[in-house]
Amino acid sequence: MTFANPLAFWLLAGAAPLLAMYFLKVRRKRVRVPSVLLWAGVVQQQRKARPWDRFRRHDLLWLQLLALLLLTLALARPSVPGRKLLGRSVVWVLDASASMGAMAPSPTRFERARDVVLAEIDRLGPGDEGMILWAGPEPRVAASFTRDTELLSQAVRALEPSSSSASLGGAVDLAAALAIHRPERTIVVVSDGSDRSLDGALSRHPDLRIEEVGRPAANVAITAIDLRRSPTRDLESELFVTLRRFGGATGPVGVEVTLDGELVTTESVELPPDRAVARVYRGLGSAGGLVRVHLETGDALPADDDAVAWLEPPTRRRVLCVGCTSLTGRALATDDRFDVVVGAADEPGFDVVVFEDAPVPASPSAPFVALGPPRVGEEAASAEVAWPSATAWKAQHPVLRFVEPGGLLISKARPGGDAFEPLLESDQGPLITTGVVGGVRGVIVHFRPVDSDLPLRVAYPLLLLNTVGWLTGEEARGTSRTLAAGAPLVREGWGDDGDEVVLRTPDGSERTAPIRDGVARFGALEQVGVYRITGPAGRQERVAANLVSETESDLAVFEAQATGAVEGQQVRAPGRLPLTRPALGLLAFLLLGEWALYWRKYAE
Amino acid sequence: MSEPLLDSAFLARLERVALRSRRRADGLRSGGHASRRRGQSLEFVDHREYVPGDDLRHLDWQLLARLDRLFVKLFEARQDRTVDVLVDASASMAGAKAIAARKSAAALAFASLCGLDRVRVFATTDAARPEGQAHRGRRAVHRLLSFLGGLPDAGPTDLASVVRSLPAPRGGSMTVLVTDLWNPAGFEEAFARLAHRGGEAHVLHVVDPRELDPRHLQGDLTLVDSETGAELNVTVDRPTREAYADAADQWLEEAQAVARRRGVGYVRLEVGDDLEDRLIAWLLQAERAVGGGSARPVRDARP
Numbered sequence: 001m002t003f004a005n006p007l008a009f010w011l012l013a014g015a016a017p018l019l020a021m022y023f024l025k026v027r028r029k030r031v032r033v034p035s036v037l038l039w040a041g042v043v044q045q046q047r048k049a050r051p052w053d054r055f056r057r058h059d060l061l062w063l064q065l066l067a068l069l070l071l072t073l074a075l076a077r078p079s080v081p082g083r084k085l086l087g088r089s090v091v092w093v094l095d096a097s098a099s100m101g102a103m104a105p106s107p108t109r110f111e112r113a114r115d116v117v118l119a120e121i122d123r124l125g126p127g128d129e130g131m132i133l134w135a136g137p138e139p140r141v142a143a144s145f146t147r148d149t150e151l152l153s154q155a156v157r158a159l160e161p162s163s164s165s166a167s168l169g170g171a172v173d174l175a176a177a178l179a180i181h182r183p184e185r186t187i188v189v190v191s192d193g194s195d196r197s198l199d200g201a202l203s204r205h206p207d208l209r210i211e212e213v214g215r216p217a218a219n220v221a222i223t224a225i226d227l228r229r230s231p232t233r234d235l236e237s238e239l240f241v242t243l244r245r246f247g248g249a250t251g252p253v254g255v256e257v258t259l260d261g262e263l264v265t266t267e268s269v270e271l272p273p274d275r276a277v278a279r280v281y282r283g284l285g286s287a288g289g290l291v292r293v294h295l296e297t298g299d300a301l302p303a304d305d306d307a308v309a310w311l312e313p314p315t316r317r318r319v320l321c322v323g324c325t326s327l328t329g330r331a332l333a334t335d336d337r338f339d340v341v342v343g344a345a346d347e348p349g350f351d352v353v354v355f356e357d358a359p360v361p362a363s364p365s366a367p368f369v370a371l372g373p374p375r376v377g378e379e380a381a382s383a384e385v386a387w388p389s390a391t392a393w394k395a396q397h398p399v400l401r402f403v404e405p406g407g408l409l410i411s412k413a414r415p416g417g418d419a420f421e422p423l424l425e426s427d428q429g430p431l432i433t434t435g436v437v438g439g440v441r442g443v444i445v446h447f448r449p450v451d452s453d454l455p456l457r458v459a460y461p462l463l464l465l466n467t468v469g470w471l472t473g474e475e476a477r478g479t480s481r482t483l484a485a486g487a488p489l490v491r492e493g494w495g496d497d498g499d500e501v502v503l504r505t506p507d508g509s510e511r512t513a514p515i516r517d518g519v520a521r522f523g524a525l526e527q528v529g530v531y532r533i534t535g536p537a538g539r540q541e542r543v544a545a546n547l548v549s550e551t552e553s554d555l556a557v558f559e560a561q562a563t564g565a566v567e568g569q570q571v572r573a574p575g576r577l578p579l580t581r582p583a584l585g586l587l588a589f590l591l592l593g594e595w596a597l598y599w600r601k602y603a604e
Numbered sequence: 605m606s607e608p609l610l611d612s613a614f615l616a617r618l619e620r621v622a623l624r625s626r627r628r629a630d631g632l633r634s635g636g637h638a639s640r641r642r643g644q645s646l647e648f649v650d651h652r653e654y655v656p657g658d659d660l661r662h663l664d665w666q667l668l669a670r671l672d673r674l675f676v677k678l679f680e681a682r683q684d685r686t687v688d689v690l691v692d693a694s695a696s697m698a699g700a701k702a703i704a705a706r707k708s709a710a711a712l713a714f715a716s717l718c719g720l721d722r723v724r725v726f727a728t729t730d731a732a733r734p735e736g737q738a739h740r741g742r743r744a745v746h747r748l749l750s751f752l753g754g755l756p757d758a759g760p761t762d763l764a765s766v767v768r769s770l771p772a773p774r775g776g777s778m779t780v781l782v783t784d785l786w787n788p789a790g791f792e793e794a795f796a797r798l799a800h801r802g803g804e805a806h807v808l809h810v811v812d813p814r815e816l817d818p819r820h821l822q823g824d825l826t827l828v829d830s831e832t833g834a835e836l837n838v839t840v841d842r843p844t845r846e847a848y849a850d851a852a853d854q855w856l857e858e859a860q861a862v863a864r865r866r867g868v869g870y871v872r873l874e875v876g877d878d879l880e881d882r883l884i885a886w887l888l889q890a891e892r893a894v895g896g897g898s899a900r901p902v903r904d905a906r907p
Contacts, residue, residue, distance in 0.1 A: 028826040028837060034696035034815055035786035036829045036836045038851045043838050046847060600841070 001080050001579070008075035014068055022061045063594040067587055074583035082577040087127025089145060089182035091175040092117045094159055095191030096136040097166035098485075099552040102192070102217060102301040109214035110161040113190040116211050120188065121152045131178065135171035135189075136162035137486035137524035141178070163303060163528040164486025165549045169197030176205050194551055214555070218248030220271060220297045221304035221553030225546055226482050227291065227311055230282070235314045235336050239281040241293050241307070245271040246554045254296030257281050259311070260289035288313030290530060303528070304553045309482050310530050310542040317472045320350040320366075323358035328371065328449065331461035338468060352468050357448050363438035367471035369464070372448040373414035374437075382414045382446075388426035397423055398470040398493075399434070399443060403459045410454075413447030420444065443467045473539060485545040489522040495536040504532040506545075609710040609749055614880050618715045621887045651675045685776035686724065686738065686803075687716040691752065692783035692810075693727040694761035695830040700875040701810045705782045706752040708808050708873060710745075711883045712780055717742045721778075727755050728766045728783070760831040763787045763794035770801065777803030784810050785859055788832055792862055799866040806869035808886075809859060813874055816852035818845060 003009075033039070094117060100110040121130060124147075132142040132155045143155035168191060179185040186207050189198065192214040202208055224242035239257065250272045257264040265281055284291065288311045295305040314337050321329055321342045332340045332354070346353055348365040357372035373382070390405045405424055415429020416422065422430035423443075434443045449455045454463075470493075483489065494501055494515060501520035503511045506529025513520045525531060525545040533541045547553070610618075651664060654674035662676040691709045693702070713723045722738040725748050739748060763783060770779070779801050785791045798805040814820065818840075827836045838844065856872070863870035871886050873879060 028824045030826045030828055030835075031821060032828045032830055033818075034698075034701075034784065034812075034830050035788075036827050036834055037786060037788070038848060038855060039827055039836055039838060042844065042847045042851050043836065045851075046844065 001078050004077035004079065006076060008072055008077075011072040011075060012068065015065055018064060018068065019061070022058075022064070059597060060594060063590060063597070067590050067594070070583050070587040070590060074580050074587060078579045078583070080577050080579060087125060087129055087147070087184070089129050089131070089179055089185040090120070090124070091131045091133060091179050091185065091187045092120070092156075093133045093135050093139075093168065093171050093175050093187060093189045093191075094142075094156070095166060095168055095189065095195070096134050096159065096161045097168075097191075097194060097552055098161065098163050098303050098547050098549065099192055099194040099301065099555060100161045100214075101163075101303055102214065102219070102555050105215070105217070105300065108161070109192050110159075112213040113211075114156050114159065116190050116213060117156050117188075118153055121149050121156070124149055131175070132156055132159070133171055133175050133178075134159055135166045135168050135191075137164045137166060137526055139167070139171035139174050145179075145182075162486070162526050163547060164484070164524065164526055164545075165552055166195060166486075167197055168195040169201045172198070172201040172205060172208060176207075192555075194554065196551070216247070217300040217555040218273075219246045219299045219301050219304070219553055219555045220244070220253050220295055221246065221301070221550075222293060222295060222307040222546070222548060223276060223304075223550050223553065224278075224548055225293060225307040225309055225544075227284075227309045229314075233336070235286040236282070237284055237286075237311055239284060239291055239293070239309065241279045241281065242276050243269060243271055243279065243295070244276045244550065244553070245273050246550075247556065248273055255279065256294045256296070258292045258294070259284055261292075264291075284311055286314055300555055301553065304547045304549075306528075307544075307546040307548060308528075308530060309544045312481070312542065315472075317351040317468065318349070319468060320347065320353045322346060322353060322355045324354060324356045324371075325450065325455075327455040327460070328354065328356050328464065331455075331464045332468065334461050335465050335468075338465075351472050354464075354468075357450075360437060360442070364440045364442065367440055368437070368442040369467050369471070370442060370444040373446055374444050382417060382429070384412055384414050385428040386412050388413050388415065388428040388431060388447075390424055390431065391427050392425040393432075394423050399423055399432070399463070399466050401462075401466055403463050403466065405459065408452060408454060408457075408459075410447050410452040412451050416444060416446050441471060443471065481541070481543045482548075483525060483543055483545050484548050485528050486524045486526065486549075487545075488524055489531070489533075489543065491520045491533060491535075491541075492518055494520055494533075494539065499536040501536075502534045504534070506530060609707050609752060610714060610745075614711065615714060617880070617884055618711055618887075619718050621715055621718075621884060648677060648679055650678045652678060685719075685778060686722045686773050687713070688770060688773065688777065688779045689713055689723065689725045690766065690770065690779065690781045690783075691725065691727050691755065692761060692763070692781070693755040693757060693759075694786075695758050696761070696786040697784055697810070698757035698830065699812075701784050701812050702755075702757050704873060704875050704879055705784075705808070705810045706755065707879060708810070708883055709780075709782050710749055710752050711880070712782075712808075712887075713739075713748045714742070714745045715887055716778075717745055723748065724771075725751060726766070726770060728761055728763065761787050762789060763791060764789060764797055767794050767797040767801070773801060773803050777801070778806070779803060780806045780808060782808040782810065784812075786831070791859060795862050795866045795868050798868050804869070805867070806871065807859075807863055809856075809870065809872045811856070811872055811874050813876065816856075817849050821845070 094110075094113055096110065100113065101108050117132070124130060127147075129145045129147045130143070130149070130152045131145045132152060134140050134142045142159055143152050146152060168189060172187060172189060175187045179187070186209060187205060188209050188211055189201075190211040190213060191198065193210070193212060198210065202210070221244055222241060223244045224240070226240045227237045228240065230236040230238050241255070243253065243255070245251075245253070250270065252268045253271050254266065254268050256266045264283060269277060269279065271277055291309045291311050293307045297305050299305070317338050319332055319338050319340045321332065321340055322345060324342060329340060329342060332338055341350070346355075346361050346365050350366050353364060353366050353368045355368060355370045355372075355374075360368060360370050360374045388410055390408050393400055393405050400423055410431070413426075413428075413431055415426065415431060416433040420430070420433035420435030422433050424430065424432035429446075431446050432443065433446070434441070436442070449460070454460050489503065491501060497515055497517065499515045500512050501515060503513065503522050505511065506527045511522060513522050520535075528545055528547060530542050530544050533543065651667070652675065654663060654676050658676045664675045664677050667673065667675045689709045689712055691705055697705060709725060713725060716723045717739065720740070722740050723744065724738050761783075763781070767781070773779070779798055781794070781798060787794065795807070798807070821840045824839050825837070827838055828834075860870050871882075873882055
């Protein structure tokens with residue numbers, strides 16, 4: 001036996017004061033009795049019958065000395081050579097995807113998964129350790145490797161399923177990376193198998209075992225939802241909903257659409273199995289608000305029976321058109337949201353100013369669109385070119401959304417320089433750029449529309465309306481404000497680098513993301529509901545996150561191919577066995593016995 | 605002692621009870637107890653043939669007329685008796701036991717005086733010399749009460765020596781030892797000497813239940829003997845108390861068995877009991893054991 005802390009043996013010197021205190025303290029009480037005749041006989045008889053009574057006389061002292069010895073031993077941290085138990089390392093990956101919230105039939109699949117993990121934690125051996133991994137949209141460690149089974153159990157009990165899809169394959173990869181130095185590791189995935197990424201994980205990790213929970217069940221779900229501006233009425237929107245029945249037989253499903261709690265419409269939709277049915281709902285008005293779609297199903301997974309969208313009320317914009325041709329005026333007038341005023345020069349009081357073949361002042365009064373070579377700054381100094389051909393353009397930029405510039409014929413143009421950001425490139429230089437002039441953002445078209453066939457194309461009004469909308473802070477047509485839960489949120493053009501964008505989640509908590517390279521990025525939107533984004537200068541926008549996942553709504557249970565073996569044999573390796581804990585346990589037991597003896601002796 | 609040993613009500617009850625000896629009295633004076641002697645009481649016992657010298661007043665004239673033979677009538681003689689009361693006044697008796705013992709002794713003495721017996725009271729310690737003087741008549745009760753009331757509780761006890769030192773009884777006698785039997789030398793020899801004194805012997809065993817079931821004792825103690833001053837270290841816990849209670853039960857049974865074996869009457873009086881009732885009951889029991897004789901004085905037989 002060796003001692004890691006031999007200095008602790010100095011504690012044995014405490015026996016001396018203990019003995020002194022005991023014998024100073026123990027003074028027998030003198031009691032006068034009529035006769036000790038019988039007492040003498042009793043004492044003699046007991047000494048014969050119970051010879052250990054002579055030690056009992058100082059039993060508390062013996063116990064205290066023994067306790068002191070054990071305490072000294074424990075503090076000295078003794079150990080003996082032996083074969084140390086090399087325990088297994090088990091990582092439990094709990095599938096926290098939305099489908100785990102399905103009734104199985106009762107309780108939910110996730111609650112069953114918790115029970116499975118808790119039962120396996122109870123079966124851990126003395127040298128085993130475990131880790132808990134929560135596999136939601138972004139996997140996270142709920143409990144690091146520990147032998148404390150109570151801690152593991154508490155971590156498991158605290159877990160809840162998410163409202164979105166999960167990447168079990170990624171979670172398993174993470175588990176394998178965290179346990180890479182454990183020789184006897186096992187990864188146990190407890191899942192209903194809705195995530196097909198497990199197939200790949202099984203082939204990558206031979207030490208993976210899948211515990212299957214849940215039973216197959218029929219389900220009806222909303223698999224898509226979106227709000228788009230009405231193609232015929234710019235001030236109104238249409239609601240697109242896709243419904244799907246997974247399994248079961250054809251049957252009607254009640255659909256209810258509400259706006260801010262007020263019923264908009266309700267209908268019964270006949271849904272065949274395993275086929276998507278798209279529905280369009282109108283009549284939402286232009287006031288804006290929270291649109292909610294609810295299915296009357298009563299199926300196993302209620303989470304996909306509701307979906308929400310945020311209907312933003314349209315904002316009317318005042319547009320000043322300086323030098324505009326009739327083509328440009330009519331193109332702008334196709335959108336009911338814009339009030340177009342024709343003027344001779346720039347003047348304040350407008351949201352956007354369109355300069356067509358007119359000089360742009362050094363300090364425009366509002367965001368501007370320059371149609372024709374701008375005669376401002378160095379842009380005006382560029383040389384005129386003939387017949388440039390569009391070669392590249394940023395199709396994802398809001399200005400060019402749905403605009404097809406390929407094949408555009410331009411007789412002459414004055415391409416822009418490097419000072420502005422090009423949106424449309426030609427073989428002879430940028431033809432459409434965006435930048436800031438006089439502190440105001442603008443979009444510059446470096447050729448006159450009449451010098452091209454652009455006004456004859458449908459792209460012309462789209463380009464104008466996109467540009468005016470983008471300059472006034474509105475997204476271009478087709479921009480969706482509904483996302484799938486679990487997806488990240490990315491917003492461009494919300495300010496300059498260093499600014500911050502605040503995201504308020506449906507449960508009221510707030511997350512902040514800095515703008516870097518003009519982009520604000522938030523992680524996975526785990527909650528279902530409406531998020532509010534607030535940027536610099538009070539700019540606000542709402543987006544809705546819904547489950548809308550066919551993978552999660554399909555409640556067929558994946559037939560897992562169980563591999564690996566969690567019940568592997570425990571391995572012993574040479575090492576030193578610490579005796580501190582046994583000594584402390586014995587000490588606690590001894591103190592308990594002393595307490596009981598004291599009360600039996602003196603407190604009866 | 606602030607309270608009188610015997611109050612007037614108890615005295616009245618005692619007057620109605622006369623102590624009767626189990627054996628015929630053999631005293632020198634006529635008294636209230638039946639005797640083996642034939643005497644001049646009114647109680648007819650037997651006939652015998654006349655012999656010269658017999659008192660002619662005792663001839664049975666009716667038998668003479670019927671049988672034409674001379675018979676004299678024999679009458680029971682009434683004799684007195686000596687009652688020796690020995691009171692344990694050792695240190696172990698201090699407290700409630702001393703009061704009970706002295707009250708018992710006083711009651712016994714008074715009842716005996718009422719029965720026309722001679723009564724002698726002794727204390728068992730050297731410190732209290734035996735009062736010793738024989739008393740007759742109920743007037744003597746005041747002197748006896750004064751003697752009992754003035755006894756101190758001190759010193760050791762040697763019951764056997766004290767019994768041996770008692771003056772020899774004359775004629776019919778009864779010796780009553782009132783004690784707690786806490787005797788360093790044991791009680792066997794004392795019982796034997798009581799029995800050898802002749803006459804009737806009784807032990808009134810005064811017991812304090814707290815001594816036999818010492819629940820008030822607990823822990824590491826040094827027990828000091830009240831008589832000898834001997835000390836004994838003992839750790840009292842529940843098993844020890846149970847063993848002591850068993851030993852006390854055996855001790856009581858042994859006292860009773862020794863008394864029976866020696867022909868000594870044994871009565872246990874527990875402190876806290878209704879002492880007066882116990883004493884009256886014991887006196888009545890003793891009277892019945894004698895044979896139901898009356899305690900009243902009897903007149904001489906008249907032909």
